[in-house]
Amino acid sequence: MSTSSSKFPILLCVMVSTISFGTSSSTRGSFLLCLSYHSNISIPVYTPIDFNYSTILHSTIGNLKFNSSTALEPFIIVTPLKESHVQTTVFCSRKHGIHIKVRSGGHDFEGLSYISDVPFIIVDLFNLRQINVDVENKLAWVQSGATTGELYYKIAQKSNTLAFPAAICTTVGIGGFISGGGYGSMLRKYGTAGDNVIDARIVDARGRILNRKSMGESLFWAIRGGGGGSFAVVLSWRIKLVSVPPTVTIFSVDKTLEKGATSLVHKWQEVAHKLPHDLFIALFLGVVNSTLEGEKTILTTFFSLFLGDTKKLQTVMTERFPELGLEGKDCTELSWIQSVLFFEGLPTNSSLDILRRPQQKSYFKIKSDYVKEPISKIGLEKIWASRLENEHVFMVFVPYGGRMSEIAESETPFSHRNGTLFKIIYSVNWDENQVTKSQKYVNQIRRMHEFMTPFVSKSPREAYVNYRDLDLGEISKNGTASYAQAKVWGGKYFKRNFDRLVYVKTKVDPDNFFRSEQSIPSIAH
Numbered sequence: 001m002s003t004s005s006s007k008f009p010i011l012l013c014v015m016v017s018t019i020s021f022g023t024s025s026s027t028r029g030s031f032l033l034c035l036s037y038h039s040n041i042s043i044p045v046y047t048p049i050d051f052n053y054s055t056i057l058h059s060t061i062g063n064l065k066f067n068s069s070t071a072l073e074p075f076i077i078v079t080p081l082k083e084s085h086v087q088t089t090v091f092c093s094r095k096h097g098i099h100i101k102v103r104s105g106g107h108d109f110e111g112l113s114y115i116s117d118v119p120f121i122i123v124d125l126f127n128l129r130q131i132n133v134d135v136e137n138k139l140a141w142v143q144s145g146a147t148t149g150e151l152y153y154k155i156a157q158k159s160n161t162l163a164f165p166a167a168i169c170t171t172v173g174i175g176g177f178i179s180g181g182g183y184g185s186m187l188r189k190y191g192t193a194g195d196n197v198i199d200a201r202i203v204d205a206r207g208r209i210l211n212r213k214s215m216g217e218s219l220f221w222a223i224r225g226g227g228g229g230s231f232a233v234v235l236s237w238r239i240k241l242v243s244v245p246p247t248v249t250i251f252s253v254d255k256t257l258e259k260g261a262t263s264l265v266h267k268w269q270e271v272a273h274k275l276p277h278d279l280f281i282a283l284f285l286g287v288v289n290s291t292l293e294g295e296k297t298i299l300t301t302f303f304s305l306f307l308g309d310t311k312k313l314q315t316v317m318t319e320r321f322p323e324l325g326l327e328g329k330d331c332t333e334l335s336w337i338q339s340v341l342f343f344e345g346l347p348t349n350s351s352l353d354i355l356r357r358p359q360q361k362s363y364f365k366i367k368s369d370y371v372k373e374p375i376s377k378i379g380l381e382k383i384w385a386s387r388l389e390n391e392h393v394f395m396v397f398v399p400y401g402g403r404m405s406e407i408a409e410s411e412t413p414f415s416h417r418n419g420t421l422f423k424i425i426y427s428v429n430w431d432e433n434q435v436t437k438s439q440k441y442v443n444q445i446r447r448m449h450e451f452m453t454p455f456v457s458k459s460p461r462e463a464y465v466n467y468r469d470l471d472l473g474e475i476s477k478n479g480t481a482s483y484a485q486a487k488v489w490g491g492k493y494f495k496r497n498f499d500r501l502v503y504v505k506t507k508v509d510p511d512n513f514f515r516s517e518q519s520i521p522s523i524a525h
């Protein structure tokens with residue numbers, strides 16, 4: 001710490017909260033004392049005896065599967081109010097051998113930002129959510145604790161022709177989202193969120209605040225897609241805003257098997273990744289009753305964002321995908337920010353304040369796949385049969401191509417680029433009344449994923465790191481993956497970029513200070 005110790009003014013100050021220092025011989029006490037010594041003003045911290053601890057802990061546990069987890073709870077939650085608080089926390093944690101988990105929006109599918117099998121603390125960034133939009137230069141600084149919806153809201157307040165290619169869902173935390181690449185309905189036009197980051201401020205494992213210049217290009221490369229929780233605490237991101245027309249068009253068209261869904265999905269595979277970059281057509285595959293007697297069928301919903309007006313959209317569709325039979329009445333023209341509401345499943349005339357709401361919590365398990373070869377009609381029919389057997393599994397097909405194919409695989413750690421036709425999202429959700437059936441639902445999604453093996457990418461079978469899935473490889477009991485263990489899931493998430501991530505990690509955090517069940521391992525020791 002020789003270079004950075006001068007950054008920590010040695011001033012004793014008052015601690016917030018009711019912590020007693022009677023047990024100061026314990027790690028906890030020494031850690032808290034360290035925080036108080038090194039912070040100019042008090043850093044808000046909460047221990048399990050504090051009144052607000054439980055509220056804060058549970059506030060952004062997005063997956064209720066983990067709400068009453070039997071895993072250990074953090075022995076302290078630190079809620080930094082400014083950048084130096086994060087520095088102090090990293091410095092003191094390292095000094096006292098404390099394991100930290102960083103949480104921004106708490107959307108991690110496996111709860112890796114708030115549960116752990118080994119004793120730990122949470123550094124919760126919810127107070128660091130400032131957003132500064134610079135319309136003139138089409139740039140913004142966004143702090144990691146903000147949500148994608150807050151970012152959209154702030155941009156929309158200043159301009160209806162600027163946007164950012166972030167998540168389809170608006171409650172996602174910027175910190176984890178951009179760390180894993182991050183995509184939304186403009187990925188075919190503008191690539192991932194990580195592709196649109198031009199600078200960042202981080203606290204590294206030594207407690208230093210660094211920007212792009214001082215961290216160097218290899219670490220800057222790693223944080224834009226290598227997954228959260230491995231390299232640093234990212235405080236804020238400098239992002240390039242992108243242009244959108246004042247009027248965009250959305251549509252949503254339903255087709256059941258009886259209405260020719262199989263041929264349409266087959267054709268969609270051929271065209272969706274080759275369409276003009278302005279057009280995004282994704283598919284939802286649900287199971288619905290086809291008869292009053294309860295016979296089931298597959299309902300395919302084609303839902304779309306077009307960065308242009310209806311007239312132009314219809315011209316493109318007539319030329320490229322006439323089979324869908326899109327009509328003017330299926331289309332709605334609105335502003336880009338209203339299209340965000342549509343994709344969130346909200347009325348498009350809702351007040352924009354709703355973009356700042358917290359996550360709708362539920363119980364879920366999610367998996368991902370990438371498809372590189374079109375699936376035959378016979379293959380699709382087999383998939384429908386499996387869907388009907390595993391009816392709680394919901395599937396979404398997200399088209400790739402466009403800008404996604406133009407960016408080299410090595411440009412950022414996000415490696416699912418040219419040659420990818422589409423991504424598959426599998427999800428199962430349940431509520432508190434169905435908890436006894438949760439194992440059944442999880443088994444369904446695992447079966448469905450297994451069933452899809454012949455139809456999806458192979459060697460490796462790719463997966464999206466932001467769709468964190470602990471089924472993808474063995475998990476170390478001590479919460480720290482070995483290189484051999486990590487190579488299994490790391491190869492799926494990052495392909496050839498995995499070894500480069502290990503190289504960067506070994507250089508910037510040789511002691512593996514930032515670690516989790518699925519973090520990039522250091523091979524320094």
Ligand SMILES: Cc1cc2nc3c(=O)[nH]c(=O)nc-3n(C[C@H](O)[C@H](O)[C@H](O)COP(=O)(O)OP(=O)(O)OC[C@H]3O[C@@H](n4cnc5c(N)ncnc54)[C@H](O)[C@@H]3O)c2cc1C
Nearest residue numbers: 104105106107108113167168173175176177183228229234
């Ligand atoms: C309802 C829902 C909708 C989603 N929609 C999309 C979507 O449209 N597109 C998409 O790409 N993904 C989507 N995701 C996945 C989402 O991108 C990931 O779960 C992402 O990691 C969430 O970020 P977070 O900050 O909310 O999560 P957290 O749980 O806070 O963090 C996730 C991981 O990143 C680490 N981390 C968090 N903050 C930081 C930081 N500041 N610095 C370093 N590491 C950090 C955590 O330790 C953890 O390992 C969705 C998830 C949910 C639950």
Ligand SMILES: *[C@@H]1O[C@H](CO)[C@@H](O)[C@H](O)[C@H]1NC(C)=O
Nearest residue numbers: 007008009039040041082084
């Ligand atoms: C410490 O507090 C003083 C006075 O409030 C302020 O001027 C200074 O910037 C603070 N230093 C840090 C590192 O926060």
Ligand SMILES: *[C@@H]1O[C@H](CO)[C@@H](O)[C@H](O)[C@H]1NC(C)=O
Nearest residue numbers: 016017018044050051052055
């Ligand atoms: C606890 O939470 C309440 C409500 O959010 C807030 O008013 C209060 O200041 C908090 N108390 C502490 C000690 O942080």
Ligand SMILES: *[C@@H]1O[C@H](CO)[C@@H](O)[C@H](O)[C@H]1NC(C)=O
Nearest residue numbers: 054058061064067068361432
């Ligand atoms: C999550 O757990 C906390 C603490 O046990 C509880 O207060 C809260 O109601 C739970 N949330 C939900 C949505 O079940």
Ligand SMILES: *[C@@H]1O[C@H](CO)[C@@H](O)[C@H](O)[C@H]1NC(C)=O
Nearest residue numbers: 288289290291292293294295
């Ligand atoms: C589908 O049919 C079953 C059996 O008749 C019935 O229980 C169920 O409510 C129906 N679902 C819907 C969405 O209509």
Ligand SMILES: *[C@@H]1O[C@H](CO)[C@@H](O)[C@H](O)[C@H]1NC(C)=O
Nearest residue numbers: 346347348349350351352354
């Ligand atoms: C939105 O539109 C619906 C139907 O057109 C209407 O019933 C509702 O009141 C509108 N809501 C708002 C907030 O304007």
Ligand SMILES: *[C@@H]1O[C@H](CO)[C@@H](O)[C@H](O)[C@H]1NC(C)=O
Nearest residue numbers: 402404405406407417418419
């Ligand atoms: C993508 O790959 C295909 C097939 O290998 C190639 O023909 C095409 O030029 C590539 N596209 C881009 C934009 O690099």
Ligand SMILES: *[C@@H]1O[C@H](CO)[C@@H](O)[C@H](O)[C@H]1NC(C)=O
Nearest residue numbers: 476477478479480481482483
């Ligand atoms: C954790 O376990 C892995 C293998 O399971 C091992 O390689 C590693 O050294 C262990 N780390 C610690 C800190 O015990």
